[in-house]
Amino acid sequence: MSVQSPVEPESDLAPAPRQPRRVGFSQTLSRWDVKVSPYLYISPFFILFFITGLFPILYTGYVSVHKWQLLQGQGDFVGFDNYVDVFKQKDFWLSLRNTLSIFVLSSVPQVIAAILIAAFLDQNLRAKTFWRMGVLLPYVVAPVAVGLIFGRVFADQSGLVNAWLGAIGIDPVRWHVDPLASHIAIASMVNFRWTGYNALIFLAAMQAVPRELYEAAIIDGAGRVRSFFSVTIPQIRATVVFVVITATIGGLQIFDEPRVFDSSGAGGASRQWLTTTLYLYNTGWSGQYNLGRAAAIAWILFFIILAIGMVNFAATQRIATSGGREMSRKAKRAAKRNAKRYSA
Amino acid sequence: MNSIPAIEQSAGRGAARASARKANRRVGGYDRRPNLLSYIILGAVVLIGLLPIYYTLVIGSSDPVAIAQKALPQLFPDASLFDNFQRVMDADAFSFWKAVWNSVLIAVVVSASTVLFSTLAGFAFAKLRFPGRRGLLVFVIATMAIPTQLGVVPLYIIMTKLGWIGHLQAVIVPALVGAFGVFWMTQYLEEALPYELIEAARVDGATMFRTFWSIALPAARPAAAMLALFTFVAQWVNFFWPSIVLNNQNPTLPLAIRLLQQNYFVDYSLIMAGVFLMTLPLLVLFAFAGRQLVAGIMAGAVKG
Numbered sequence: 001m002s003v004q005s006p007v008e009p010e011s012d013l014a015p016a017p018r019q020p021r022r023v024g025f026s027q028t029l030s031r032w033d034v035k036v037s038p039y040l041y042i043s044p045f046f047i048l049f050f051i052t053g054l055f056p057i058l059y060t061g062y063v064s065v066h067k068w069q070l071l072q073g074q075g076d077f078v079g080f081d082n083y084v085d086v087f088k089q090k091d092f093w094l095s096l097r098n099t100l101s102i103f104v105l106s107s108v109p110q111v112i113a114a115i116l117i118a119a120f121l122d123q124n125l126r127a128k129t130f131w132r133m134g135v136l137l138p139y140v141v142a143p144v145a146v147g148l149i150f151g152r153v154f155a156d157q158s159g160l161v162n163a164w165l166g167a168i169g170i171d172p173v174r175w176h177v178d179p180l181a182s183h184i185a186i187a188s189m190v191n192f193r194w195t196g197y198n199a200l201i202f203l204a205a206m207q208a209v210p211r212e213l214y215e216a217a218i219i220d221g222a223g224r225v226r227s228f229f230s231v232t233i234p235q236i237r238a239t240v241v242f243v244v245i246t247a248t249i250g251g252l253q254i255f256d257e258p259r260v261f262d263s264s265g266a267g268g269a270s271r272q273w274l275t276t277t278l279y280l281y282n283t284g285w286s287g288q289y290n291l292g293r294a295a296a297i298a299w300i301l302f303f304i305i306l307a308i309g310m311v312n313f314a315a316t317q318r319i320a321t322s323g324g325r326e327m328s329r330k331a332k333r334a335a336k337r338n339a340k341r342y343s344a
Numbered sequence: 345m346n347s348i349p350a351i352e353q354s355a356g357r358g359a360a361r362a363s364a365r366k367a368n369r370r371v372g373g374y375d376r377r378p379n380l381l382s383y384i385i386l387g388a389v390v391l392i393g394l395l396p397i398y399y400t401l402v403i404g405s406s407d408p409v410a411i412a413q414k415a416l417p418q419l420f421p422d423a424s425l426f427d428n429f430q431r432v433m434d435a436d437a438f439s440f441w442k443a444v445w446n447s448v449l450i451a452v453v454v455s456a457s458t459v460l461f462s463t464l465a466g467f468a469f470a471k472l473r474f475p476g477r478r479g480l481l482v483f484v485i486a487t488m489a490i491p492t493q494l495g496v497v498p499l500y501i502i503m504t505k506l507g508w509i510g511h512l513q514a515v516i517v518p519a520l521v522g523a524f525g526v527f528w529m530t531q532y533l534e535e536a537l538p539y540e541l542i543e544a545a546r547v548d549g550a551t552m553f554r555t556f557w558s559i560a561l562p563a564a565r566p567a568a569a570m571l572a573l574f575t576f577v578a579q580w581v582n583f584f585w586p587s588i589v590l591n592n593q594n595p596t597l598p599l600a601i602r603l604l605q606q607n608y609f610v611d612y613s614l615i616m617a618g619v620f621l622m623t624l625p626l627l628v629l630f631a632f633a634g635r636q637l638v639a640g641i642m643a644g645a646v647k648g
Contacts, residue, residue, distance in 0.1 A: 030551075033551055033552045034472075034552065035474070037468070037472065037552035037553065038468040038472040038473075038474040038477070039468075039474065041464040041465055041467060041468035041472075041556070042464075042465040042468050042469065042480065042526075044461040044464065044465065044520070044521050045461060045462075045465050045484065045521050045522075045523070045526050046480075048517075048518070048520055048521055049487060049523070051502075052495070052499060052502075052517070052518040053487060053490070053495060055495075055498070056494075056495030056496075056497075056498035056499045056502065057490070057494050057495045057498075059495075059498035059501075060494060060495055060497055060498050062498075063497055063498055063501070064497075117386070117389055120378075120382050120385055120386055121386070123378040123382060124377055124378065125377075125378060125382070125383075125386075126377065129635055129638065131386050131390070132638045132642075133630070133634040133635065133637075133638055134386070134389070134390035134393065135386070135389055135390060135393065136630075136634065136637060136638055136641070137390070137393045137394065137397075137630065137634075138393045138396075139577070139637070140577060140623070140626035140627060140629070140630045141396070141397070141623050141626070142580065142581035142583070142598055142622060142623065142626075143581060143583060144581070144583050144598040144601060144602055144622075145400075145581075145598075145601070145619045145622055145623050146396070148601070148602075148605065148615055148616070148619050149396045149399060149400055149616070149619060150396070152399075152403060152411075152612055152615075152616070153396065153399065155415075157412070158411070158412060158413060158414055158415050159415055160399065160415045160416065162415070163414075163415035163416070192392075192393075192396065196389070196393065197641060200638060200641040200642055201641060201642070203642060204641070204642035204643070207642075249489065249491060252491075253491055253492070253493055255583070255584050256583045256584065256598075259583075259587075259602075260602055260605060263605045263606055263607075263610050265602075265606075277493055277584070280493060280496070281584075281587075281588070284496075284497060284500070284588075285588055291497050291500070291501070294496075294497050295497040295498070298493050298494050298495075298496060298497055299494070301491070301493060301494075302490075302491060302493075302494045305491055309489075
């Protein structure tokens with residue numbers, strides 16, 4: 001920054017004249033830097049999203065109204081024929097039934113178990129980190145691996161679960177034949193991988209509950225169970241909504257586990273565990289090679305997820321309305337305060 | 345301290361009970377050690393998590409005849425596990441080491457680029473003022489709700505046009521940066537990076553990028569490490585999209601292990617040996633960085 005002058009002692013008595021042009025130029029540069037940099041920094045996400053996210057989504061609509069085979073490529077415009085074809089297929093309705101059934105069997109027990117595990121973790125445990133890591137362990141087992149392992153655990157012949165059932169005198173269940181049984185098997189894979197993960201999310205929410213509320217509950221004469229239902233659950237309501245919504249988006253797209261539940265990957269001999277995403281895959285990339293119809297399935301699936309997501313949102317909003325709302329308002333106010341402080 | 349009966353008289357029975365509790369174990373049950381039952385239940389939960397991994401090792405050490413006859417052919421894994429590992433590595437259907445290399449390459453490249461681009465965007469969203477900031481951030485968050493399947497068909501068509509089918513870039517490029525990472529880093533930097541530091545750097549004449557590189561990036565390190573971990577895990581276990589754009593000649597590990605299942609004769613000892621080989625790297629990662637994964641989930645309510 002300093003201006004170097006060949007004659008040393010003179011400089012501070014008679015300051016060298018500034019160089020207005022250079023300073024002006026660097027100022028312009030700096031102003032541009034300030035103006036353009038933010039957009040530059042967020043641009044990688046937006047560029048990538050437009051190319052691999054937004055454009056394909058819109059293009060899906062285009063493909064879905066055309067005849068479009070995997071090998072031949074684009075064909076004639078066919079209007080809504082692909083959609084009509086999809087709705088006419090028995091497999092589509094089967095896949096819808098299977099997806100919903102697996103989704104309910106996985107999300108409901110999972111959320112309940114996760115909340116209970118979180119309640120047990122939300123104590124002054126010895127070796128806290130050990131227990132938290134312990135419940136998270138299944139998360140690092142890939143869904144494909146879980147699917148292959150549980151495919152064996154739930155094997156119809158000499159599978160582990162059937163052996164246990166036999167030990168207590170129950171006839172072996174035909175996990176790979178009976179629709180409901182196969183749904184239970186696949187749902188248990190999902191539950192295996194995600195319950196501990198969600199328990200930690202709930203644990204984080206529980207730890208944010210002000211301890212005075214528990215003290216107040218105790219003073220009012222509430223026991224542990226009562227304060228769990230009257231304090232904990234209402235206080236973590238927002239988190240329950242969050243977990244249910246993410247479980248909906250993920251659960252309705254289930255693919256990996258049903259794909260590897262048997263060696264054919266087609267969703268069972270009579271499509272007992274064909275899920276909608278598996279149906280989409282089979283329509284586009286194995287068997288029919290019909291991309292136009294696959295695109296139609298993608299759009300239909302999107303609207304189903306949207307609808308069920310909104311139903312779930314409304315339903316979970318209603319659960320335990322007292323207390324929670326006040327808290328979230330408080331949190332909002334705090335957030336607003338912070339925002340104001342930072343932007344000032 | 346008042347006596348318990350006195351409290352009962354003046355403030356009611358509940359207060360007395362609370363006070364009694366406080367006297368020997370502090371209020372709220374938060375500070376006191378939980379009872380044995382809690383440990384037993386949590387122990388059972390952890391055991392259920394470990395059971396499939398144990399089962400994998402046992403089946404991976406047995407022979408197909410024994411597996412067909414008994415649910416639990418033996419109680420402990422033994423040395424034949426390593427023979428089965430060897431059989432996976434020598435499999436004809438795919439090149440095992442190529443699959444390992446592909447999985448490592450994809451997971452490392454995607455994690456690195458996700459961290460870099462997410463931190464850049466997070467820095468801009470959290471600490472820089474520019475028109476449209478709020479709207480664009482809302483847009484980023486909204487994109488997280490879009491299911492991946494929606495764009496799969498056209499994305500595949502794009503990949504075909506580019507000639508990328510069967511090549512790793514078909515998996516890597518769409519995953520280079522995601523909305524979750526941007527949102528995650530924005531949230532973290534909002535709290536972790538004081539404006540004073542940025543201003544100081546600017547006053548010292550640092551350019552925007554220099555400010556990012558020397559101030560924001562170091563400040564973002566803890567969150568960046570977690571983001572890298574989650575991205576790595578998500579890529580390592582990724583199956584749907586790779587199974588569309590990659591093939592048997594150039595698979596990732598999950599695709600390769602799935603191929604073991606497609607033999608005419610399904611050999612579970614081979615499959616389970618493969619399953620364990622595929623899971624082992626993440627188990628090792630978990631042993632070293634499980635603590636960060638736990639902290640990451642609890643800090644941000646992540647879902648990846």
